[in-house]
Amino acid sequence: MKLLEWTGERIIPKQMKPTNGMLLEHIARYYFAAPYVQGRVLDIACGTGYGSHMTAKERKREVTEIVAVDNDEETLRYASREYHHQKVTYVQGDATDPELPERLGLFDTILSFETIEHLKDDRMFMDNLYRMLKPGGVLVLSSPFGRGRGMPTSEPFHVHQLTPEQFEELFTGFAEVDIYYQRGVTFEKPRDGIRYFIGVAVCRK
Template identity: 50%
Template sequence: MLKDTGERVIPEKMKVLNGLLIEHIARYHFATEYVYGRVLDFASGSGYGSHIMAKMCKNRVQEVIGVDIDQETVKYARGTYYHPLTKFRIGNVVDPRLPDELGQFDCIVSFETIEHIREEEQFMTNIYTMLKPGGTLMLSTPFGEGRGIPSGQEYHVHQLTVDEFKGLFKEYQSTEYYYQKGALIQPAFAAEEREFPLGIAICKK
């Protein structure tokens, strides 16, 4: 059985009222309004999110590729969340060889990943390279004190400020911002950012 950590979401081992579970599930259900074609779930974890997108969007998704660095996690995803449209594979999101190995995607989803990564520039470069022109990126992260400042979270390198988060997407043609608190996701223009601990960007290349 996959070992639980304070950061890993494993729905089968969590209570239905667990706040972490609720917010993660909400993001993937939110993503189903946007995904189509060939989809990459970048840092897919235990696989539940890839499964949600494949199952709910089966009529407009060609395939969903879930990539995670941990071998046991990928093994668990393959055994627990099988779907004919879904494939799980081992990979490092900052490996510069990954774009050549995986090709390009119509949609890339990466939720709660970037705060774990020191090689932020390579991570964002990989995403941009793997996203087709006109494709859609959906990326989320918790807000915090900024780059280089310890967040107090054991598994987070740091947590970006709102402005740093928005600065990640300058190369994209357009970006819409949303804020999240628990299951509630609201567009930035309708929300007070200080009341929302998480941000979601939907970008068009």
């Protein structure tokens, strides 16, 4: 059985120590989002599928279907094998494809964790998410902070990392927006004297 090669951006829990800080942060985001998840769910850039599988188990009564999308065929094959669940369907797709909303349809909940910093056209991505979210639906999206759109980053897999102000501007079209900040495995509103590196938005259309 061929194993995926772990990189700094592709989380493969079965190849990592359970105390790995990056793994714990990623899992924490799914647990944070769980209370908002219901109905038909989109997990965009699902990676190896552990989060989609975890969400399906955690919210088995509230979820009708989870569509887990990633752009990498090998990763999706791994996800289908290692994180199979009757309510999860793994689909190959490009997050910035303007035809994606027509292809996938509408969702009650959309999850997008550590995705937007990989995309040059983050505005097209946000437009796709908005189009796929039902009225009254909830989007939970996270991203690391950095020097801003179009600026270089020290992370080799990141196109850019938005500033906290640019991050908040992504959600101006939503009816309700709550911004949280992740610190390790905890999520909180901003406090004076603390520098935050990851923002998490909970938005209702």
